[in-house]
Amino acid sequence: MDSLPTPSILIDRPRLLANLRRLQSHCDRHGIELRPHIKTHKMVAVAREQLAAGARGLTCAKIGEAEAMLPSGVRSFFIAHSLVDPRQAPRLAALADQLDDLRVAVTSELHFEALERLAGLVGRRLRVMMAVDTGLGREGARDDATAERLAGRLAGSSRLELRGLYSHEGFFYGLPPAEHEAKVASMLDRLAALRDRIDPSLALWPGCSVTAARVVSAAAGRVQAVRPGAYPFGDLYLTRVCASMAPEDQAIHILATVVDKPEPGLALIDAGSKTFSPDRTPDGVHGLPADGRDFAVVRLNEEHGYVRGPATDSLQIGERVLFAPAHVCPVINLTDTVVVMESGRPVATWRVEGRGRTQ
Numbered sequence: 001m002d003s004l005p006t007p008s009i010l011i012d013r014p015r016l017l018a019n020l021r022r023l024q025s026h027c028d029r030h031g032i033e034l035r036p037h038i039k040t041h042k043m044v045a046v047a048r049e050q051l052a053a054g055a056r057g058l059t060c061a062k063i064g065e066a067e068a069m070l071p072s073g074v075r076s077f078f079i080a081h082s083l084v085d086p087r088q089a090p091r092l093a094a095l096a097d098q099l100d101d102l103r104v105a106v107t108s109e110l111h112f113e114a115l116e117r118l119a120g121l122v123g124r125r126l127r128v129m130m131a132v133d134t135g136l137g138r139e140g141a142r143d144d145a146t147a148e149r150l151a152g153r154l155a156g157s158s159r160l161e162l163r164g165l166y167s168h169e170g171f172f173y174g175l176p177p178a179e180h181e182a183k184v185a186s187m188l189d190r191l192a193a194l195r196d197r198i199d200p201s202l203a204l205w206p207g208c209s210v211t212a213a214r215v216v217s218a219a220a221g222r223v224q225a226v227r228p229g230a231y232p233f234g235d236l237y238l239t240r241v242c243a244s245m246a247p248e249d250q251a252i253h254i255l256a257t258v259v260d261k262p263e264p265g266l267a268l269i270d271a272g273s274k275t276f277s278p279d280r281t282p283d284g285v286h287g288l289p290a291d292g293r294d295f296a297v298v299r300l301n302e303e304h305g306y307v308r309g310p311a312t313d314s315l316q317i318g319e320r321v322l323f324a325p326a327h328v329c330p331v332i333n334l335t336d337t338v339v340v341m342e343s344g345r346p347v348a349t350w351r352v353e354g355r356g357r358t359q
Contacts, residue, residue: 001255001320001341001344001345001346002320003346004255004339004346006255006256006257006270006271006320007254007255007256007257007269007270007271007275008254008255008339009252009253009254009255009275009331009332009335009337009338009339010252010253010254010255010322010338010339010340010341010346011233011251011252011338011339011340011341011350012251012252012253012341012342013251013340013341013342013347013348014342015249015250015251016046016049016232016233016251017049017053018249019231019232019233019234019245019249019251020049020050020053020231020232021053023212023213023228023231024050024053024054024055026213026216026217027054027216027226028054030216030217030219031221032216032219032223032224032225032226033055033056033057033224033225033226034050034054034055034056034225034226034228035055035056035057035058035059035076035078035205035225035226035227036050036055036058036059036227036228036229036231036232037058037059037060037061037080037207037227037228037229038058038059038060038065038069038229038354039060039061039065039229039329040209040229040230040232040233040328040329040332041232041233041332041352042065042068042332042333042352042353042354042355042357043332043338043350043351043352043353043354044068044069044071044072044351044353045350045351046232046350047069047072047074048072048073050232051072051073051074056076056225057074057075057076057077057078057101058072058074058076058077058078059077059078059079059080059207059227059229060077060078060079060080060354061079061080061081062079062081062357062358062359063079063083063088063091063092063095063359064354064357064358064359065354065357066079066095067091067095067357068353068354068357069353069354070095070098071353074099075099075100075101076099076100076101076102076103077095077099077101077102077103078102078103078104078105078129078166078205078227079102079103079104079105080105080129080131080166080168080207080227081105082105082107082108082111082114082115082139083104083105083115083118084111084114084115084118085118086117086118086121088118089118089121089122089123092104092118092122093122093123093124096122096124101127102126102127103126103127103128103129103163104126104127104128104129105128105129105130105131105139105166106128106129106130106131106150106154106160106162107130107131107139107140108131108139108140108141108150109146109149109150109153111139112150112153112154112157112160115128115160116157116159116160119159119160120159125158125159125160125161126159126160126161127161127163128154128160128161128162128163129163129164129165129166129203129205130147130150130151130154130162130164130165130166131165131166131167131168132147132165132166132167132191132194133167134167134168134169134171134187134190134191134206135169135171135187136168136169136170136171137171138168138170140167140168144190144194144197147165147194147198148194148197148198151198151199162199162202163202163203164195164202164203164204164205164224165191165194165195165198165202165203165204165205166204166205166206166207166227167187167191167205167206167207168206168207168208169187169206169207169208169210169211170208172208172210172211172242173210173237173241173242177242177243177244180210180211180214180242181214181218184211184214184215184218185218187206188206188215188218188219188220188222188223191204191206191222192204192222192223195222203224203225204222204223204224204225205223205224205225205226205227206223206226206227207226207227207228207229208227208228209228209229209230209231209238209244210237210238210242210244211244212226212227212228212231213244229329230328230329231245232251233250233251233252233328233332234249234250234251234252234328235250235252235324235325235326235327235328235331236281236285236287236288236324236325236326236327237281237326237327238250239324240281240288241281241282247324250290250324252324252325252328252331252332252338253290253322253323253324253325254271254275254276254287254322254323254324254325254331255320255321255322255323255339256269256270256271256275256305256320256321256323257269257270257318257319257320257321258307258315258316258317258318258319258320258321259304259317260317261313261315261317264313265308265312265313266306266307266308266312267295267306267307267308267312267315268304268305268306268307269297269304269305269307269321270303270304270305271287271297271305271323272300272301272302272303272304272305273300273301273302274302274303274334275305275331275334275335276297276300276305276323276325276326276331277325277327277330277331277334278300279325279326279327279330280326280327281326284298285297285298285326286298286299286300286305286325286326287305287323287324287325287326288323288324289321289322289323289324290322290323290324291321291322293309293311293314294309294310294311295307295308295309295310295311295312295315296308296309297323332352332355333352333355333356334355335352335355336351336352336355337349337350337351337352338350338352
């Protein structure tokens, strides 16, 4: 690693592949499709590994992300976002031409009207997944009556074809891990009952890295696919806050250099908010050292990280430290490339083809 510039984003390839295989095998054992969200990694190389492991398709938020992942060989894509802009119609049609299966989201009754207009411009009937809010308070039908009413409108549409229901359980990041199992069970009961009232043949696709493994275990034949994003890499939220992954399974780290020690108890590193992103854990930590030493990145400027903690004074200027980031998704989106590591040595560089694809 001495040859690498800092800050660098490092990916442990054996851990990455083990994480992909672990969840894929879990899904396979329960007869559930894995349709990962690529918003976390945004890399063709990782998408290829997911598909090779057995993923049945990919999920994204924006058309640009889907376009960037086409070289992976993906044949099925779900765009889990509220598409409304008529200027997107040519791109959506071109994307559909390159896939066997393209699905888009319908997120409310008002959005249904906008999506119908967009489908008319695309010139083809669009397959849609209907969003159901399970507690995040973002997109999706807020109650069952609204969901059933929206399903009725979809049934009468000549431009939109309802193929299933989806949800995002991002609110689990803020729940104590001890509550996860019961909350997953009640969520699945509600979603499955709603789906069965609308049409038992519809697919049910929940999605969240925190809940994915529990959803698969508790699905009991009711769920057809899960759509987690961060599981290939992990981060402090998944390993320490939510306890959904073991810390030793984390596959991404930030390599940074100590550049100054302006006062006792404080060290500055060359990785700031443009590397870690401003995201932090509930106790205010942006990053923790991979070797377990007792200090943390507790504050960020754009190009500096502030390191404090009992072991801070042991750091030396010029020393390189591996940090586990609080939230992996923005970290990847802030870099053009990642360094792939095996046995502590860099073996490849992967481009982040989907970086900045927000349109």
